[in-house]
Structures are given as structure tokens and as C-alpha cells.
Amino acid sequence: MTHQPTTGHTDLPHAVGTQDPATRALTNHTDVPNAVGTQDSTLQTLTDRPDVPNAAGTQDPALQALTDRPDVPNAVGTHDPAPRALTNHTDVPHAVGTHDSTLQTLTDRAEVLDVVGLCALSMDLKDWAAVESCFAEDAEIHFGGRVGTITGNTAVAEALRRTLDNLDSAQHLLTSPVVRTDGDMATHVGYLQATHRRGDELYTIGARYDDVLRRTPDGWRLSGRVVTRLWKTGDPNVIRPETD
Known part of the structure; x- marks a missing residue:
């Protein structure tokens, strides 16, 4: 009986470490990362979603807009104008401890x-x-x-x-x-x-x-x-x- 070489099997990588066409097709699937660790277009799209930080750790425009909201402290820990306006309210003691x-x-x-x-x-x-x-x-x-x-x-x-x-x-x-x-x-x-x-x-x-x-x-x-x-x-x- 003649056996088909395993390297010709459609669901196994070739002996030399490359992928056969079927596996290559899986690698090229839009929702699976490539074998070399890069992101395909779908994962890149996820990275570019406005509610997900970029791979570099920076914030995309939508998330930056959230950071810039008047009721959220900035990334550096300072208060934007709205909370500072609260600090300056006449019935709230100032941060420096003076008496109102x-x-x-x-x-x-x-x-x-x-x-x-x-x-x-x-x-x-x-x-x-x-x-x-x-x-x-x-x-x-x-x-x-x-x-x-x-x-x-x-x-x-x-x-x-x-x-x-x-x-x-x-x-x-x-x-x-x-x-x-x-x-x-x-x-x-x-x-x-x-x-x-x-x-x-x-x-x-x-x-x-x-x-x-x-x-x-x-x-x-x-x-x-x-x-x-x-x-x-x-x-x-x-x-x-x-x-x-």
C-alpha cells in the first residue's frame, strides 16, 4: 500500500515548517493573528477602535476625548477647569485651607x-x-x-x-x-x-x-x-x- 506523504496533508504544516495552502488560508483568516505575530486587518481594526488604547499605550481620539471630559482628571493628575471651578466655589473651602x-x-x-x-x-x-x-x-x-x-x-x-x-x-x-x-x-x-x-x-x-x-x-x-x-x-x- 502506498502512503500519502504527511507533508501533503492539507491540515498539517509542511516538514520544512511552512504551512500548506489550507493552513495558510487559516493564517490569512481575517480574525486570526499571522504566524509571525503581526496583526491582520481585523485585529488592526480592533486596535483602531475608539474605546481601546493603541498598542503603544497612547489613547486614540475618542479615549482622549474622555480624558478631556470636565469631570475626569487629566492623565497627569491635574484637574481640568470644571473641577477647579468647584474648588473656587464660594461655599467650598479652598485647597490652600483658607476659611470661607x-x-x-x-x-x-x-x-x-x-x-x-x-x-x-x-x-x-x-x-x-x-x-x-x-x-x-x-x-x-x-x-x-x-x-x-x-x-x-x-x-x-x-x-x-x-x-x-x-x-x-x-x-x-x-x-x-x-x-x-x-x-x-x-x-x-x-x-x-x-x-x-x-x-x-x-x-x-x-x-x-x-x-x-x-x-x-x-x-x-x-x-x-x-x-x-x-x-x-x-x-x-x-x-x-x-x-x-
Whole structure:
């Protein structure tokens, strides 16, 4: 029997390493890379597709257009004009860390609450110098009741001292603060629950503070306060003022 040489088989490469016509036809197929590793026209077309980076790693025009979109950082990591415009927005802090008006408002609000809180805490600690420092020199405070209206930070601190200094303890709790600022002026509204103890006797007041504050060279200070009493319980004689 005569055998056909294997080199003549249509689906095997020739013995010398070249491809027979059938295999050559496969090599020349439009969707298969050539044996030498180059790309045929179909693969070249894929390389040239706008959503595929070129073989050299650069971007074709369509992908470059994506890189140039206003909401995508450039390849070098810098921001295009649109994100930079966001950085320059008036309600966003600048990249260099400067304070915009929103941050200043938050800072002022925190300082106002500190003054109001320090005044309440200092009364409980009987630190009358600290109480005096919370008020402006021309402050006008409407306490109501037996104390009435007091003008001047020194007089206010003294009136509070005469009322509270002979207590065994006191606790002024502040809640629901609302602060509004306008330049160098601010308002504060909040609730007060003040409990006073002498021996075994207690007297507790529920009230609302309506405050006006002013920015001074030394910081925010209370320049006006109206104390509106809402409820009370216990013996009011617990806080009878000190007599001369």
C-alpha cells in the first residue's frame, strides 16, 4: 500500500515548517493573528477602535476625548477647569485651607455657645470673675422676678453672687440652642433648667434665654439677656438673696 506523504496533508504544516495552502488560508483568516505575530486587518481594526488604547499605550481620539471630559482628571493628575471651578466655589473651602464665610459662621456659632455655656457653668462653680467676663461692660439683663433688670457686667455678676453664693449647690442645664450670626452681632435662644439646693430643700426653674451677643476685641460677649420663666417647682425661698 502506498502512503500519502504527511507533508501533503492539507491540515498539517509542511516538514520544512511552512504551512500548506489550507493552513495558510487559516493564517490569512481575517480574525486570526499571522504566524509571525503581526496583526491582520481585523485585529488592526480592533486596535483602531475608539474605546481601546493603541498598542503603544497612547489613547486614540475618542479615549482622549474622555480624558478631556470636565469631570475626569487629566492623565497627569491635574484637574481640568470644571473641577477647579468647584474648588473656587464660594461655599467650598479652598485647597490652600483658607476659611470661607461658611466656616467663619460655624466658628462664630461655636464661640457663642462657649460663652453661654461658660456663664452657666461659672454660676454653678461660683466663679464670679468668670461670670463677669461673659458679659459686655454695658450689658443689660432682664432677670424678672425679685431681681429685675441689671445693667453692666460687674453689677450683673454681683446680683448673681448675692442670689446664688449662699446655696449648697446649683445646676444650670442648657438645651435646644439656636444661634444666628450677622457680622459682629449674634442671637442665642435656648432653654434653661436651673436647680438650686439648700440643705434638703430644692427649688427648680424652667426658663428660656433670649440673648444678644456682640463681638468685642476680647471675643463674643453677652450684651443683652431676657429670662422668661416658664415653670417652677419647690420652695422659692431657697434662692432668697443675701441681705446686708
